[in-house]
Amino acid sequence: MELKKKRVLVVGLGKSGLAAALFLKARGAQVTVSDTRSASALAKDIPALLEVGIMVESGGHGLLTFRRQDLIVVSPGVPLDTPEVKQALAFGQTVIGELELASRFLEGRVVAITGSNGKTTTTTLVGKIFEDAGLPTLVGGNIGLPVIELIGESTPESWSVLEVSSFQLETVIEFKPKIAVVLNITPDHLDRHGSFANYAAAKTKITGQQDADDFLVLNAEDKATQMVAAKTKAQIFWFSATRQIKQGTFVHGESLFFKASETATPEPILPIAEIPLKGSHNVENVLAAVCAARLAGVPAESIRASVAAFHAVEHRLERVAKIADVEYYNDSKATNVDATMKAVASFAGGVHLILGGKDKDSDYTQLAPLLRERVRVVYTIGSAAQKIERELAGVVKIESAGTLDAALAKAAEAAVPGDVVLLAPACSSFDQFENYEHRGRVFRELVLAMKK
Incomplete structure (x- = not known):
């Protein structure tokens, strides 16, 4: 792919978008970055981009910005049905991702x-x-x-x-x-x-x-x-x-x-x-x-x-601690229903399960048989809480906690020796956290603070 002097637009300034923009510029392309976030939200990245001659459009996408490009590179977080991307595809422009x-x-x-x-x-x-x-x-x-x-x-x-x-x-x-x-x-x-x-x-x-x-x-x-x-x-x-x-x-x-x-x-x-x-x-x-x-x-x-010699990856059924004979597991990466089912199925019973976050149009009723069999209490957090509570009503005891710290406190109080407190949310984290890693780190820090 010849990039020298090509006009290239990078849409979305996430980790991969930033890397793509800098790579393209180093290969001689004329690079513009467009992001819907404000200039203040992008403040940590904009100076480095401007310093190497990359133009930055913030606070929204301009249709003309898209029309003036030889190549458009979209970040993974940018849906292809974004109006400006959709129009570019309709006009026959080349649209690819960082991969x-x-x-x-x-x-x-x-x-x-x-x-x-x-x-x-x-x-x-x-x-x-x-x-x-x-x-x-x-x-x-x-x-x-x-x-x-x-x-x-x-x-x-x-x-x-x-x-x-x-x-x-x-x-x-x-x-x-x-x-x-x-x-x-x-x-x-x-x-x-x-x-x-x-x-x-x-x-x-x-x-x-x-x-x-x-x-x-x-x-x-x-x-x-x-x-x-x-x-x-x-x-x-x-x-x-x-x-x-x-x-x-x-x-x-x-x-x-x-x-x-x-x-x-x-x-x-x-x-x-x-x-x-x-x-x-x-x-x-x-x-x-x-x-x-x-x-x-x-x-x-x-x-x-x-x-x-391999050990569990961080945030994936990661054993955090054992406190008062109760085990605490961080499976923050369980961001869909199937992943949560796999996590719960890893324990014989006595599970106190923290569910919730940002819904991805999921069907939580699929959890019902496993919850009846192995879970003592579900603690709901985040914007998906009401939907989860509605779809699992009558299946298992449910406590609305709102936040992760409140859910953990409730679970720790209710758990008895031999039980498991499990964070396996079945949702994305973007309503209350930066990402699932951030959510997992917060859970781990809260659990470890209980040991002190």
């Missing part, structure tokens, strides 16, 4: 991992397995560094292990991972995508440009994920925690195996007991990671050692 832009310049091979839940854990684990095996490895995307910031370190020999979201995949055109992994597809971000079909279609774009030399790793027990198989030209490898499969990774007895082909002998990788992560959903994440690693040529013994 697509970065993929045009990133050297080496890519492992791209998506799914409604488990992306961060699986991406981090794959990165660790590759690094431990001595492969030149870069990790980023929807976690850590934006993909565009990995370009400078990439080489023809490197592996870039990327977490990619539906927001990022919406705008890919030529993005072509060597190994693509789709962990699961369950309802999420319906407020953004409009329907589950649209959301699933965005996830499917991960394999759109793959060919017969590439690999696609899919969940054999997830119906929506299975549908991706019909959309690919790549070699398909499956993973299953419940049955033996013809090609891929699976659990048999008490161990995890990899099968390189339909005719190959299953290769033992590690006993399930050596997986240090809590919850059956994490067995699936490990199966997917192992499959990707074997496809990249990492030996079984190296994979086993890496998995055994």
Whole structure:
């Protein structure tokens, strides 16, 4: 992609938008940034942009700003139905995202991992397995560094292990991972995508440009994920925690195996007991990671050692503390109903569950059977509280707490020895917090303060 002297508009000044703008300018483009936030809200970034000659439009998008561009790069947080973006597409202008832009310049091979839940854990684990095996490895995307910031370190020999979201995949055109992994597809971000079909279609774009030399790793027990198989030209490898499969990774007895082909002998990788992560959903994440690693040529013994030494990722069923024989777990990353179900299912019972935040057009009634079985009390917080209380009325005892600190105080008072206090909100965090990491950090700080 030739960028020199091209007029490029970056829409949205988030982390990836800022990185894209600076990258484009360094490549000789004439760059403008447009954001709906006010100049005061962007104060920490504007001086650095102006200093290198990047124009900044704040407080809204101008239609003429969009019309005067050779290329438009939208940040993941900017919906494609934003009126100005929609009009640009209607006029036939080229609109891509930061992931697509970065993929045009990133050297080496890519492992791209998506799914409604488990992306961060699986991406981090794959990165660790590759690094431990001595492969030149870069990790980023929807976690850590934006993909565009990995370009400078990439080489023809490197592996870039990327977490990619539906927001990022919406705008890919030529993005072509060597190994693509789709962990699961369950309802999420319906407020953004409009329907589950649209959301699933965005996830499917991960394999759109793959060919017969590439690999696609899919969940054999997830119906929506299975549908991706019909959309690919790549070699398909499956993973299953419940049955033996013809090609891929699976659990048999008490161990995890990899099968390189339909005719190959299953290769033992590690006993399930050596997986240090809590919850059956994490067995699936490990199966997917192992499959990707074997496809990249990492030996079984190296994979086993890496998995055994892996620890839970921050904000994902993270054990914070045990106080008065009550355990406190931070699963702030559980930002949809399916993730919350997986978190609750990781405990036998006695759960005090903190739910709520910003609703994403979710159906909380799906939680009902599991709540009846394992949860003592639900404490609601945030703007979704009333909807949650309405949809779960009569299922379990519900206490309206409003804020995270109030919910934690109520839960700590009600919990008895052997119980679990679990933050697994089933909602995004943007009504009361900067992001799910901020929410998780606040929860952790509040819990640890109780120990003093």
